[in-house]
Amino acid sequence: MGRAPCCDKASVKKGPWSPEEDSTLKEYIHKNGTGGNWIALPHKAGLKRCGKSCRLRWLNYLRPNIKHGDFSDDEDRIICNLFATIGSRWSVIAAQLPGRTDNDIKNYWNTKLKKKFMQGLHHYTIHINHHGAKKMQLLFLAASSASASSEAASLSLQHLSSPHDYSHHYGSGGSYGSANNSSTSLLSGAAGGLLNGEHHQAMSASCLDSGGGSLGLYFDELCAAATTSAHGQGLGMESFVFGGNQLLAAGAGNQLDQQYGPAGSSCYDEEKPPLVSLTGGGDGAGGTSASSSFFYGISYSNDNES
């Protein structure tokens, strides 16, 4: 049979924690640790709380080195980067921000950062016919923090040498429709849909700092996503250039059958020429003090569905 019941839900206290409860929990964990069993902890500590509640309180508020208060610009950028790359994986994002909790980041995103992020959001589409069989729609979303939105809006797309029969159609603005209330699904879908091999696939790239910031940090994630996409759709490599920073957006043929390349290999090593590039326009980017962030997604659909 299974384990003993978690807790008697009728007798546990709910709602905000009192200072007394906080100190009791803190003191107990300080002396005894969590013991690896949150369910038993409140009883041992003399708290009329559910174990889950104790765990939450400890992790989000009481444990040492928790950072509360305003998020820095760097933290903002990291959150945007990761959100664009992996979606609402708050625990993963929190792991990159020492002292911040997933709950904190989630709340911060939902109440403040999302608005900031969406404020400079722009929409670009590209339809790419690949060997006449597939139509690829590229949703390019340029989001910027602070004042960089106008510069992002002026992004242009350039078609570089293409060995394939690709045709491109692109525009801006328009049918973003539900973005205001569905940014989460849109953005996380961009990362997750592709990885799941869904028919409508999407690809996301982490934000790129126009000032030449740390571009490589999350590219492994991106390459994994892109590689899966390429495997499913038989695409070649694509390359995108943002304000002088080149981003390899899809895996090469020899990487199509692996989600992550073997140790030592990376998609940066790809030698094939880029098929498509997106080039930052406007004032030339790099000189701005505001950090521009970009997000794009790619979705695919069969011609007979459109």
Add this chain to the structure above:
DNA sequence: AATCCCGGCAACCGCGGATAC
């Protein structure tokens, strides 16, 4: 001054994977 509205945040809920029995 009273009421309403809204934003921020702490806490709860429910789900899925992991694990113990």
Add this chain to the structure above:
DNA sequence: GGTATCCGCGGTTGCCGGGAT
């Protein structure tokens, strides 16, 4: 191997305080 529970996560709710009316 099957079942019950634990654990951690993400989504959602509800309370509270401050600003607007």
